Amino acid sequence: xxxxxxxxxxxxxxxxxxxxxxxxxxxxxxxxxxxxxxxxxxxxxxxxxxxxxxxxxxxxxxxxxxxxxxxxxxxxxxxxxxxxxxxxxxxxxxxxxxxxxxxxxxxxxxxxxxxxxxxxxxxxxxxxxxxxxxxxxxxxxxxxxxxxxxxxxxxxxxxxxxxxxxxxxxxxxxxxxxxxxxxxxxxxxxxxxxxxxxxxxxxxxxxxxxxxxxxxxxxxxxxxxxxxxxxxxxxxxxxxxxxxxxxxxxxxxxxxxxxxxxxxxxxxxxxxxxxxxxxxxxxxxxxxxxxxxxxxxxxxxxxxxxxxxxxxxxxxxxxxxxxxxxxxxxxxxxxxxxxxxxxxxxxxxxxxxxxxxxxxxxxxxxxxxxxxxxxxxxxxxxxxxxxx
Amino acid sequence: xxxxxxxxxxxxxxxxxxxxxxxxxxxxxxxxxxxxxxxxxxxxxxxxxxxxxxxxxxxxxxxxxxxxxxxxxxxxxxxxxxxxxxxxxxxxxxxxxxxxxxxxxxxxxxxxxxxxxxxxxxxxxxxxxxxxxxx
Numbered sequence: 001x002x003x004x005x006x007x008x009x010x011x012x013x014x015x016x017x018x019x020x021x022x023x024x025x026x027x028x029x030x031x032x033x034x035x036x037x038x039x040x041x042x043x044x045x046x047x048x049x050x051x052x053x054x055x056x057x058x059x060x061x062x063x064x065x066x067x068x069x070x071x072x073x074x075x076x077x078x079x080x081x082x083x084x085x086x087x088x089x090x091x092x093x094x095x096x097x098x099x100x101x102x103x104x105x106x107x108x109x110x111x112x113x114x115x116x117x118x119x120x121x122x123x124x125x126x127x128x129x130x131x132x133x134x135x136x137x138x139x140x141x142x143x144x145x146x147x148x149x150x151x152x153x154x155x156x157x158x159x160x161x162x163x164x165x166x167x168x169x170x171x172x173x174x175x176x177x178x179x180x181x182x183x184x185x186x187x188x189x190x191x192x193x194x195x196x197x198x199x200x201x202x203x204x205x206x207x208x209x210x211x212x213x214x215x216x217x218x219x220x221x222x223x224x225x226x227x228x229x230x231x232x233x234x235x236x237x238x239x240x241x242x243x244x245x246x247x248x249x250x251x252x253x254x255x256x257x258x259x260x261x262x263x264x265x266x267x268x269x270x271x272x273x274x275x276x277x278x279x280x281x282x283x284x285x286x287x288x289x290x291x292x293x294x295x296x297x298x299x300x301x302x303x304x305x306x307x308x309x310x311x312x313x314x315x316x317x318x319x320x321x322x323x324x325x326x327x328x329x330x331x332x333x334x335x336x337x338x339x340x341x342x343x344x345x346x347x348x349x350x351x352x353x354x355x356x357x358x359x360x361x362x363x364x365x366x367x368x369x370x371x372x373x374x375x376x377x378x379x380x381x382x383x384x385x386x387x388x
Numbered sequence: 389x390x391x392x393x394x395x396x397x398x399x400x401x402x403x404x405x406x407x408x409x410x411x412x413x414x415x416x417x418x419x420x421x422x423x424x425x426x427x428x429x430x431x432x433x434x435x436x437x438x439x440x441x442x443x444x445x446x447x448x449x450x451x452x453x454x455x456x457x458x459x460x461x462x463x464x465x466x467x468x469x470x471x472x473x474x475x476x477x478x479x480x481x482x483x484x485x486x487x488x489x490x491x492x493x494x495x496x497x498x499x500x501x502x503x504x505x506x507x508x509x510x511x512x513x514x515x516x517x518x519x520x521x522x523x
Contacts, residue, residue, distance in 0.1 A: 026483070028477050028478065030474065030478065062478075064477070064478060066480065074480070076480045078478065093479075093480070095480065097480050102434045102435055105481075107480065112479065120475070120478075120479040120481075121474065121475045121478050121479055123478075124474050124475065124478050126470070126471055126474050127471045127474045127475045127478075128471075151481070153432070155427075155432070155433070160432055291467075344467045347449065347466055347467065347470060348470060350467075387470065387474045
C-alpha cells in the first residue's frame with residue numbers, strides 16, 4: 001500500500017498542474033424535472049399548468065462549459081433546454097470574464113440581469129428550497145441581456161459587499177402567452193449591491209432603460225387617439241415607444257442554523273404607457289430538519305389603476321371610457337400561499353413537493369375576477385433537482 | 389487478521405480522538421483565524437492577508453475530515469455547501485476548491501506549493517507542513 005501512494009499522488013498532482021498549464025475546461029450541469037397539475041378547471045396565468053398532469057412547462061436541462069485561459073481570463077457558456085420551448089437548446093449565458101484583480105471582475109457577453117436575489121441562479125433549483133422562486137416576485141418576462149457587467153467585492157468590518165454594475169440591451173419576445181411581440185430595452189443600466197455578515201444578508205437593486213414594445217393592441221389604440229383627438233397627442237401615452245422603464249428591488253435573508261427566512265420587495269414601472277405601475281413582495285420561511293426542509297411562503301402582487309389619460313379625454317366621454325377600459329384591462333392582483341418540502345435524498349439531488357393556493361385573483365384580460373369579485377385557484381407540483 | 393483489527397481500531401481512535409489541523413507550506417508566514425479560513429474555502433478571500441494568491445484544496449467527498457471541516461469551520465452541511473457552490477459556479481462567480489484526496493495527498497500537494505492551504509487530521513501532521521490553526 002505505501003508503495004502505491006506516490007503513484008496515485010503523482011497522478012493527482014499532474015492532473016492539477018496540467019489543467020492549470022493548458023486551458024482548464026470544466027463542464028458542469030444542472031437539471032430540474034418538474035411535474036404539476038392545476039386543481040381547478042380554469043387556468044390561471046401564474047400557474048403554468050392545467051388540469052392534466054404535465055412535465056413540460058417547468059422542466060429544464062442545462063450544460064455549462066467554462067474554460068480558464070490563464071491570467072484571469074475565462075470563457076463561459078451555458079446552454080439550456082426548457083420544456084416550455086419544446087427543449088430547444090438556447091444560450092442562456094455566454095460571456096468572457098476577466099479578473100482585473102482580487103476585487104474586480106469584468107464580464108462581457110450574454111449575462112443575467114441582476115434584478116432579484118435569486119436572479120443569477122433562477123434556474124438552478126438545487127440552490128434554493130422551493131421548486132421555483134416565488135412567481136409573484138420573479139414575474140419579469142426577461143432575464144438576460146447582452147452587454148457588460150462589472151463585479152466588485154470588498155470586505156470591511158466583517159461585512160462582505162458585492163456590487164454588480166451593468167449596461168446593455170435586451171431583445172426579447174414580450175407578452176409571450178397573449179400577443180407575442182418582438183421588443184427591446186435599450187441602454188439598460190443598473191446596479192445591484194449586496195451585503196452579507198454572518199447569518200444576515202441583503203441587497204438593493206435599481207435598473208432603468210428605454211423600453212420599446214410595439215404591441216398591436218396598444219399601437220391600434222394609440223392610432224385611434226391620434227386620429228380622433230390629434231391635438232391632445234395622447235397616442236404616445238398609451239403605447240410603449242421608448243418609454244423609461246425602471247426597476248427597484250430590495251431583499252433580506254436570515255440564514256440561521258435551522259431557519260432560512262427570505263423577504264423581497266420590488267416595483268416595476270414603464271412611464272407613459274398602458275402598462276400599470278406594479279409592486280410585489282413575498283416572505284418565506286424554511287426550516288431545516290436533517291434531510292428535510294419544509295417551507296412556507298406568502299406572496300403578494302398588485303398593480304395600480306391609472307386614470308390620468310382618460311381624465312384628459314373628459315370632453316369626449318366615449319373615448320374616455322374606451323381608454324379607461326384599456327387601462328383597467330391591465331389590472332392584476334393576487335396573493336399566493338405556498339406550502340412545500342424539500343428532501344435531500346442524495347448529495348447532488350433533491351426531491352420537492354409543493355402546494356400553491358392562489359387567491360384574491362384579479363386578471364381581467366385572462367377572464368379571472370374583477371376588482372370587486374375576486375377568484376381563487378391552486379396547483380400541486382413535484383420536482384427533482386440535480387447538479388452535476 | 390490481528391494487524392487488520394489493530395489497524396482498524398487505530399483508524400477509529402484516530403478519527404474519534406483527534407481534531408483537524410489547517411495546514412500551509414512551511415515557508416508561508418501567514419496567520420489566519422477560523423473565520424478567515426472559512427472565507428478562503430468559500431471563495432470570498434482570494435489572497436493570503438498581506439501575501440500572494442491562495443489555492444484551497446479539499447479532501448474528497450465522504451472523508452470524515454471534510455465533513456468535520458464543513459460543519460465546524462464552514463458551519464454548513466455538505467448539501468448546503470453544494471448548493472452554495474452551485475450558485476457561484478452557474479453564474480461564473482467562483483469555482484469550488486478541488487477535491488484532491490486524503491490527508492497524505494493534501495500534505496504532498498502543500499509541501500510543494502506555498503500558495504496552497506488544506507486541512508488534515510491532527511495525527512497526520514508532518515514536518516513537511518505548517519499548522520495554521522487547529523479545531
